[in-house]
Amino acid sequence: MSNQNQQVVLQLNKINKIFNPNTPLANHVLHDISLQVSRGELVALVGTSGSGKSTLLNVMGLLDVSSSGELYIQDHLTQGLSEQQRTQLRSESIGFVFQFHHLINAFSALENVLMPLMLRYGKPSKEQTEYAKYLLNEVGLSKFIYKPTNKLSGGQQQRVAIARALVSRPALVLADEPTGNLDTQTADEVFNLFERFNIEHQCAIVIVTHDPRLSARCPRTIRLDDGRIVYDGASVDLPTNFQAT
Ligand SMILES: Nc1ncnc2c1ncn2[C@@H]1O[C@H](COP(=O)(O)OP(=O)(O)OP(=O)(O)O)[C@@H](O)[C@H]1O
């Protein structure tokens, strides 16, 4: 069964995740998670530490496999895909931004942004290089294109990581506490970029954040408690007892 609605970028039907199943260490972390994310949505994923946010994001991003349930990326049902097919779908459709940006220090900002394309296609084309430069310009780093990323500030490095996540024009961007390491002002600036790319490129974005100021800026919030969705709706209507994380 394929998902006919092209506007749906991500769909989860009753996803469960159990770490170390059938052992004394079995840990049932995600319980019957069902949700849909459409093109152009900006979604905050919130919940207390250990509630399963990163586990859910890793399953959504095909970095980890669920124990049961169905996951669609655009119109592809991902259960039953080979590891190679999962990798291809991931590199075509999904961009990641993590709390720790995982940039390659010795490489320039431009090389880091081009890395996902180089891993896929080899030497980048002129058009790809131009687009990477355009993105670095968009995130305010035009002066630092050729600078090794370990010579950049934390906020600048995170902006390189955002440009890198966007370089393959993904339909879905998944960000796990992308501003968790940054001061308030830099966090706001980085969040502005997500907002802008969400509007300009209509990519769907799911952002994990502990910062209620930032989740309030996402039109929709999904809240997890102990691996269950306890709220999924407009951020403005989020009950106040769900706001503290
Ligand atoms: N590889 C693993 N093996 C076993 N248990 C795991 C593994 N990864 C995560 N867990 C457990 O799953 C639960 C959810 O962890 P997860 O990292 O998803 O939480 P989180 O909501 O992202 O928390 P935080 O806000 O602290 O990042 C925790 O109880 C954690 O110990």
Ligand SMILES: [Mg+2]
């Ligand atoms: Mg986490």
